[in-house]
Amino acid sequence: MEGLVSSLFDVQSLPETYVLPPEKRPGNLIFPPGKSNIPVLDLGGHDRHEIIQQIMKASEEFGFFQVINHGVSKELMDETMNVVKEFHAMPAKDKFLECSKDPNRNCKLYSSSEKYATEEIHYWRDCLMHSGLSTEEYMQFWPAKPTRYREVVGTYSNEVRQLGSRILELISEGLKLSSGYFSGGLSRSPTILINHYPRCPEPSLTLGLPRHRDPSVITIILQDDVQGLQVYKDGEWITVEPLPHAFVVNLGYVLQIVNNDKLNGAEHRVVTNSSDARTTVSFFIYPSGESIIEPAKTLVCDPPLYRALKFKDFHVNFLSKSADADAVHKFISSKNCFINGEN
Numbered sequence: 001m002e003g004l005v006s007s008l009f010d011v012q013s014l015p016e017t018y019v020l021p022p023e024k025r026p027g028n029l030i031f032p033p034g035k036s037n038i039p040v041l042d043l044g045g046h047d048r049h050e051i052i053q054q055i056m057k058a059s060e061e062f063g064f065f066q067v068i069n070h071g072v073s074k075e076l077m078d079e080t081m082n083v084v085k086e087f088h089a090m091p092a093k094d095k096f097l098e099c100s101k102d103p104n105r106n107c108k109l110y111s112s113s114e115k116y117a118t119e120e121i122h123y124w125r126d127c128l129m130h131s132g133l134s135t136e137e138y139m140q141f142w143p144a145k146p147t148r149y150r151e152v153v154g155t156y157s158n159e160v161r162q163l164g165s166r167i168l169e170l171i172s173e174g175l176k177l178s179s180g181y182f183s184g185g186l187s188r189s190p191t192i193l194i195n196h197y198p199r200c201p202e203p204s205l206t207l208g209l210p211r212h213r214d215p216s217v218i219t220i221i222l223q224d225d226v227q228g229l230q231v232y233k234d235g236e237w238i239t240v241e242p243l244p245h246a247f248v249v250n251l252g253y254v255l256q257i258v259n260n261d262k263l264n265g266a267e268h269r270v271v272t273n274s275s276d277a278r279t280t281v282s283f284f285i286y287p288s289g290e291s292i293i294e295p296a297k298t299l300v301c302d303p304p305l306y307r308a309l310k311f312k313d314f315h316v317n318f319l320s321k322s323a324d325a326d327a328v329h330k331f332i333s334s335k336n337c338f339i340n341g342e343n
């Protein structure tokens with residue numbers, strides 16, 4: 001059984017396996033006062049056309065935006081954050097017990113990344129991952145402790161899934177795709193990641209998550225009030241300021257493939273700090289494994305930049321190369337003539 005970062009909370013210096021090579025370290029982190037310039041969009045307005053324009057602009061410029069007045073209640077957001085924090089505060093053996101019942105390993109607890117056993121360097125994160133579908137088929141394997149976990153996270157999943165559909169409908173309208181373009185197989189297998197980044201003795205030497213793009217259509221993130229998420233733009237890392245009861249939305253690879261690079265997934269990372277633990281809930285909108293992901297035929301006036309792939313083939317390859325954007329790009333590029341998902 002791999003160790004959890006939260007079991008290391010008393011260490012005074014960073015264990016060697018977490019120390020990044022100098023060129024990948026975040027260095028001394030100064031969070032400048034004032035707000036970051038990641039756009040904050042009000043979804044409560046009535047001018048649909050204006051909301052679409054704002055989403056498209058933010059997506060083009062940053063691949064990231066925050067949303068407020070999004071329809072998910074503050075109480076539910078608070079309850080969800082409380083219950084997932086309670087989960088990560090439980091003793092390690094209870095957490096593993098709660099996450100070891102699923103024979104398909106859809107529900108699992110791991111530290112750093114899914115490649116913990118083979119990766120050379122670990123990241124300062126513990127993660128609980130399970131399906132974002134709240135049917136009994138999946139929920140029976142979610143943690144039964146804390147006792148409110150299934151009820152609260154089940155309701156949260158339903159609401160965030162609806163919000164995701166709404167945002168994707170606005171994006172498809174902005175991209176001039178047919179209504180419902182993303183509502184079938186392309187959003188059939190949502191997944192939740194409950195990320196926990198304990199206090200870190202040497203934040204300048206490590207990361208909670210390395211620089212990456214998400215393998216999703218879009219991801220909807222609930223942050224607590226601790227800074228840590230950063231977006232790479234024009235050679236700089238911009239902090240996504242935690243705003244009470246806002247959701248952070250970012251575009252993933254699948255959306256980038258579908259729209260043939262009109263909108264790109266944004267590179268981001270997570271930094272840690274020595275004073276506060278940080279907890280977030282990432283809701284990944286994923287296609288079903290059998291869904292074909294490819295540039296939409298109606299959007300491609302230029303040659304397609306990506307080849308058609310089954311999502312499961314893309315995902316397996318992504319997981320094996322996630323920290324290497326060039327390798328992922330080479331695999332999905334239309335210039336890659338290899339067949340059978342191998343490279």
Ligand SMILES: O=C(O)CCC(=O)C(=O)O
Pocket residue numbers: 193195209214221223228229268269270280282
């Ligand atoms: O924890 C965060 O702020 C972001 C998490 C993230 O990037 C991810 O789950 O892919």
Ligand SMILES: [Fe+2]
Pocket residue numbers: 212213214268
């Ligand atoms: Fe991410």
